[in-house]
Amino acid sequence: MPELPEVETIKRGLEHLIVGKTISNAKVLWVKTFSSSKNTIKQQLIGCRIQSIERRAKLLLVNLDNQYTLMFHLKLTGQVILVLKNQQRLGGGHPTKSMAANLPDKSTRVIFNFSDGSKLYFNDQRKFGWIKLVKTSEVTNDPLVCRLGPEPLSKDFTIDRLQAAIKRHSKLAIKGIILDQSTLSGIGNIYADESLHLAKIHPGTKGAAMKPGQVKALYKAIRQILQSSIKHGGTSITHYVNVFGKKGDYLERARVFRQAGESCRVCGGKIIKIRVVGRGTYICPKCQKLSRNK
DNA sequence: CACTTGACCTGTCCGC
DNA sequence: TGCGGACAGGTCAAGT
Numbered sequence: 015m016p017e018l019p020e021v022e023t024i025k026r027g028l029e030h031l032i033v034g035k036t037i038s039n040a041k042v043l044w045v046k047t048f049s050s051s052k053n054t055i056k057q058q059l060i061g062c063r064i065q066s067i068e069r070r071a072k073l074l075l076v077n078l079d080n081q082y083t084l085m086f087h088l089k090l091t092g093q094v095i096l097v098l099k100n101q102q103r104l105g106g107g108h109p110t111k112s113m114a115a116n117l118p119d120k121s122t123r124v125i126f127n128f129s130d131g132s133k134l135y136f137n138d139q140r141k142f143g144w145i146k147l148v149k150t151s152e153v154t155n156d157p158l159v160c161r162l163g164p165e166p167l168s169k170d171f172t173i174d175r176l177q178a179a180i181k182r183h184s185k186l187a188i189k190g191i192i193l194d195q196s197t198l199s200g201i202g203n204i205y206a207d208e209s210l211h212l213a214k215i216h217p218g219t220k221g222a223a224m225k226p227g228q229v230k231a232l233y234k235a236i237r238q239i240l241q242s243s244i245k246h247g248g249t250s251i252t253h254y255v256n257v258f259g260k261k262g263d264y265l266e267r268a269r270v271f272r273q274a275g276e277s278c279r280v281c282g283g284k285i286i287k288i289r290v291v292g293r294g295t296y297i298c299p300k301c302q303k304l305s306r307n308k
Numbered sequence: 309c310a311c312t313t314g315a316c317c318t319g320t321c322c323g324c
Numbered sequence: 325t326g327c328g329g330a331c332a333g334g335t336c337a338a339g340t
Contacts, residue, residue, distance in 0.1 A: 046316090046320050089316095089333085091318085091332095091333095096326090158336090193334095202333075
């Protein structure tokens, strides 16, 4: 499930690989994934050059030279994979089977062709992801983008902001607060659990029970975890791959996520899976004790 | 009005 | 082996 670090990794990969390329065709294999009409695609997409790539929260923004932007949301299982013309040798290393050989496959939803013969595949097993073509100037007015809170790694995300959100949602479990994209943008289930473990906070702690020291610890933990994951190229759980189709390796060093039954690296206690705000949640019960009192 | 549930989907895993 | 059901989780819409 791509969250901020995964989308950031994809963005960095695409940036130096497809900027400058010209889109020569786009094939939509599943209409709901990219519902722009054939006419719109023909008029606003084909023949355009890719000018720059950005990321906002979990959104990937591909800016074209005609004042339009392709917005991608990968949701749970979306993948963006580039196959160069001489695909087998891409990256100069060993070909991996996800790299080229079998694309398109049954989860390919959209194919973008470039004039140099390379192709960008949007694969999405569960069809929750989507692509939209919008005017670049309208991106910030997009209903989803409008609601997004600050980027957690930017200066706009401060302890005070986090504290204010916690106060505003005092009855909600802290995990629910940090998953709320209007509080801070880009955190999903994995990094919520990872951050809370690093900060030694039980995910079910109500906002009202959060002590100032915990808020600070959580703030620092979120930033540290995200930075570390970006450094390692994101997490790989079944679906996430970078633009080469290669998996990230963050999960190999996940602290708690999907580690039920394993030992906590901090205290040696046994990691368990629980349910918080309706989501599967991993904690070390010894490190992350639930405090109900203020 | 705050909170919960359902919808969107497909693949995987578990129990019978 | 096969089948039904639960589960996975980002976001929005609908319901309580």
